[in-house]
Amino acid sequence: xxxxxxxxxxxxxxxxxDLFARHIASDAVMVFPGSAGILKREALVEGLRAAPRWSSxxxxxxxxxxxxxxxxxxxxxxxxxxxxxxxxxLCMSVYEDRDRDVGWRIxxxxxxxx
Numbered sequence: 001x002x003x004x005x006x007x008x009x010x011x012x013x014x015x016x017x018d019l020f021a022r023h024i025a026s027d028a029v030m031v032f033p034g035s036a037g038i039l040k041r042e043a044l045v046e047g048l049r050a051a052p053r054w055s056s057x058x059x060x061x062x063x064x065x066x067x068x069x070x071x072x073x074x075x076x077x078x079x080x081x082x083x084x085x086x087x088x089x090l091c092m093s094v095y096e097d098r099d100r101d102v103g104w105r106i107x108x109x110x111x112x113x114x
Contacts, residue, residue, distance in 0.1 A: 001066075002064050002066065002071065004104070005064075005071055005073060005095055005104060006059070006062070006064075006073065008023050008095075008104070009059070009073055009075075009093055010057060010059065011023075012106075013054045013057040013077070013079060014053060014054055014055075014056070014057060015053070016048070016053065017045055017048040017049060020044070020045060020048055021045055023104070023105055023106055024041050024044065024045070024105060024106050025041070025096065025098075025105040025106060025107045026041055027040075027041070027107065028040070028041045028044070028105070028106055028107050028108065028109075029107075029108055030044055030106075030108070030109040030110070031109070031110040031111070032110075032111055033089070033111060033112070033113050052081055052082075053081075054079040054080065054081055055080055055081055055082055056079070056080045057077055057078065057079045057080075058077070058078045059075040059076070059077055060075065060076045060078070061074075061075060061076045062074070062075045063075070069096060069097045069098065070094065070095070070096050070097075071094070071095040071096075071097075071104065072092065072093070072094050072095075073091075073092065073093045073095070074090070074091070074092045075090075075091055075092075076088070076089075076090055076091075076114070077089050077090075077091050077111075087113070088113065088114050089111040089112055089113045089114060090111070090112045090114055091109070091110065091111050091112075092108075092109065092110050093106050093108070093109045094106065094107050094108040094109070095107070
């Protein structure tokens, strides 16, 4: 099960808005550096339409916690985009399995550049 969450997490970096929309809770909150700031689900999905996708991401120093329908993934990410310097951040995502029919969805995510 945790392997599935890591696969979703990687996909959120590399794939498009369809995967994102399937795995982000309706009340999700994400915190990004710089002008992006604190975003709710609708602003996140809209922002993805205009943002270039990452061409690769490495996730190192991976840690995970699973507790009663809640999972936390923490890691050091190095993302690359064509023609740009690599982006390195400490990241944490909180997933919740609040509806067995829907499955795991992100309720919170934060990135801290390093």
